[in-house]
Amino acid sequence: MNSYKIEAGTAQHIGNRPLQNDRVALLTSARAPGYVLAVLASGLAGGSLASEQVLHTAKLxxxxxxxxxxxxxxxxxxxxxxxxHEAHLVIRLNxxxxQTEPQASCAVLMLTPAHQAVWAHVGDARFYHFQKGACQLRSSDAGYVMHLIATERLAADAARNHRQSKLLVNVLGNSRKQPFVTVGHRxxxxxxxxxxxxxxxxxxFFTDTELGAAVHKASPRQSAEMLINKAAERADGKGSNCSMAIIKLVKLVKPAKPAAAPSATTIGSDF
Structure with a gap:
């Protein structure tokens, strides 16, 4: 039987920035029992306004x-x-x-009671899937580059080199472009x-192998603490906001059956 329990946690560190512009949350819903939604939004232009809107829209x-x-x-x-798309619309209206242009990248993951995982991401907020510590999938710009080639009629090198321009950047809140959403599932x-x-x-600051090992070997809380400390060390005073959500599926261990109580023996004595 495919049985597991979910161990999950979120963590954030301001890094070497004056403000924390990222937002991250784990959500449940009374109308969807057994479903878990993880949301991470990384604020770019405009501080935390856009990332807060992503979480608000996700919950709603x-x-x-x-x-x-x-x-x-x-x-x-x-x-x-x-x-x-709704978060993008509200961010643009705000x-x-x-008279500003708040922007955010985001990654979202839904786990269902039917043992399915469904995810989506926009921009440089990344999504990883590990199996026993080995990286099975990591989100990237590859899908967006192919989208640019197909829709903007750009050569592959041009799409890669210019996807960070103000015109082509893939974020929520860009007044010039709708966000390109990459989705996937298991x-x-x-x-x-x-x-x-x-x-x-x-x-x-990490390779896929390092991230997979950190997540696999410890609880979400312990993994997050180690990763934040190591990221700060490697950033050498130049680190950005550091945020994460870790979700682990852990095998259910059946409780051991209690030992049978010894049968009572009555010893009679005559006085």
């Missing part, structure tokens, strides 16, 4: 989500896309009202799987 739409008796992966993917996750959502203040 997740609270309204009714999966029904036989939810499909496609329905969950649609929810994650809706979170991204920017117009304040139809059957099991004990030994682990997931990491990370801002660039974390993943920039």
């Amino acid at each position: 739409l997740f609270d309204e989500f009714k999966p029904g008796d036989t939810p499909t992966i496609e329905r969950v993917e649609r929810l994650l896309r809706d979170i991204v 920017g117009e009202a304040t 139809p059957a996750v099991t004990a030994g799987d682990a997931f990491l959502l990370a801002s660039d203040g974390l993943w920039h």
